[in-house]
Amino acid sequence: xxxxxxxxxxxxxxxxxxxxxxxxxxxxxxxxxxxxxxxxxxxxxxxxxxxxxxxxxxxxxxxxxxxxxxxxxxxxxxxxxxxxxxxxxxxxxxxxxxxxxxxxxxxxxxxxxxxxxxxxxxxxxxxxxxxxxxxxxxxxxxxxxxxxxxxxxxxxxxxxxxxxxxxxxxxxxxxxxxxxxxxxxxxxxxxxxxxxxxxxxxxxxxxxxxxxxxxxxxxxxxxxxxxxxxxxxxxxxxxxxxxxxxxxxxxxxxxxxxxxxxxxxxxxxxxxxxxxxxxxxxxxxxxx
Numbered sequence: 001x002x003x004x005x006x007x008x009x010x011x012x013x014x015x016x017x018x019x020x021x022x023x024x025x026x027x028x029x030x031x032x033x034x035x036x037x038x039x040x041x042x043x044x045x046x047x048x049x050x051x052x053x054x055x056x057x058x059x060x061x062x063x064x065x066x067x068x069x070x071x072x073x074x075x076x077x078x079x080x081x082x083x084x085x086x087x088x089x090x091x092x093x094x095x096x097x098x099x100x101x102x103x104x105x106x107x108x109x110x111x112x113x114x115x116x117x118x119x120x121x122x123x124x125x126x127x128x129x130x131x132x133x134x135x136x137x138x139x140x141x142x143x144x145x146x147x148x149x150x151x152x153x154x155x156x157x158x159x160x161x162x163x164x165x166x167x168x169x170x171x172x173x174x175x176x177x178x179x180x181x182x183x184x185x186x187x188x189x190x191x192x193x194x195x196x197x198x199x200x201x202x203x204x205x206x207x208x209x210x211x212x213x214x215x216x217x218x219x220x221x222x223x224x225x226x227x228x229x230x231x232x233x234x235x236x237x238x239x240x241x242x243x244x245x246x247x248x249x250x251x252x253x254x255x256x257x258x259x260x261x262x263x264x265x266x267x268x269x270x271x272x273x274x275x276x277x278x279x280x281x282x283x284x285x286x287x288x
Contacts (some may be wrong), residue, residue, distance in 0.1 A: 004189035004197055006075075011186060013075045015066065019095045021211035026051070026075035027096075030059025036129070036288060039096065040067040041113025045152045045200055047074030049186050050110070051266060057277040062285070065241045066105075070113070072201035074232035082203040087242070089116040092123050099198065102127065106284055110134035111148075111240070115215065122222025130229040130287035132280055135238050137245040138252070144239030145212055148204065156197030156202050161187070165196055176263075223252040229287035230256035233276065257283060 008033055013026035028040075028048050038058050039053040048067035056064035069076035071092055072084055080090070087098045093116055097105060107128045109117035114136035120126040151172045162181035165188055188196040232249055234241050259279050 004191045006189060006198065007185045009185070011049075013069070017096045019071070019092045021077070023077040023092075024070065025068060025077070025096060027066050029057065029064065030055045031062060031064045032059075035059075035062050035064040036284075037100055037153050038063050038065045038284065039093075039100070039101055039105045040065060041107065041109035041117055042067070042070065042073070043111030043113055044148070044204065044228070045073070045198060046110070047187060047199065048203050049074070054108075054277040054280070057281065058284075061281055064074055065094075066100065070094075070114045072115075072204045073186060074199055078201040079203070082201070082206065084201070084204045084206070085121060086116070086218075090120045090123075090125055093117070097126050103119060103195060104286065106130040106132070108132040108134065108280065109136070109159050111136050117217065118219060118222050119226065119227075122219075122225045124225075125201075128228055131226065131231070132283065133230070133232045134276075135235050135241050137232065137241050137249045138216050138223055138241050139242075139245040139248055140212060140243055141245070142212060144241075147239065152198075152205060154207075155198060158191060158193070158197045159188070160195060162196060176200060180240075212260040213271075220252060223249055226256070228251045229283075231259060231280070231283045232256055233259045233261060233279075236260055236262045259283075 013028055014026040015029050017025040019025060037206065040055060042048060042050050048069045051067035055065040070089060072078045088198055104127050106115040107121065109115070109132070111134070114133040117131060119135060121128050121131055135230050155168055159168070161234065165184050166181055169184070187199065189199045190199050230253055231247055234246050246258060250258060261276060
């Protein structure tokens with residue numbers, strides 16, 4: 001289990017939910033609690049902090065935005081039995097929506113979070129008012145997905161310093177400005193061995209290979225079943241979601257809107273958070 005400590009000054013979650021098994025699911029929230037709800041779901045290996053810019057923007061606009069740490073990520077509990085299958089994430093999402101009062105929130109999910117949201121809505125597990133898929137579609141590119149997985153696997157043994165963390169991120173995202181070590185501190189924890197580790201359960205990676213081969217058949221009917229307002233967002237330089245994959249999704253869900261974000265890759269919320277936030281604000285205004 002997780003025996004790593006939060007670095008000094010790292011923000012604690014402002015909300016905590018419980019799933020059906022009693023696991024704690026951490027979250028941050030912005031805006032008035034009686035505002036229209038928007039639930040923000042991060043990608044694999046990320047955490048709620050990737051949404052902080054978008055969350056603050058939504059809150060300022062009057063929405064009640066909640067960014068959730070998925071099980072095994074950030075400040076949420078690690079699964080005691082290592083269950084990181086799709087249905088477990090979807091069940092957690094349904095539990096959080098119920099705890100929020102089942103007021104049909106808009107769901108905004110990046111990568112893994114988008115897959116979970118699409119399944120939850122498309123298979124009838126969650127009632128939502130709108131859906132935003134961020135650089136994810138039923139079909140994903142093997143090479144791009146493999147690069148993400150390789151990045152996560154390479155660093156499971158930790159880092160000697162925060163500078164090493166920053167170097168690793170810069171190597172994964174060539175052409176982007178190297179981030180500050182202070183900004184990365186909230187994404188890592190300090191182990192008893194003095195090394196810094198990404199704050200997610202390494203068991204999350206088990207079975208990732210088979211996901212690409214099996215989830216397509218599940219996501220296609222989920223996309224076809226969508227009736228709520230939907231927006232698919234692609235980073236123009238993404239190697240995970242191709243233009244062809246977006247067009248396939250639009251054929252499955254003809255009423256969906258499409259936003260292609262220039263100067264952004266797979267990690268859109270981190271690459272161009274403000275511009276992405278403004279675009280999704282406009283979509284939510286139309287959807288509501």
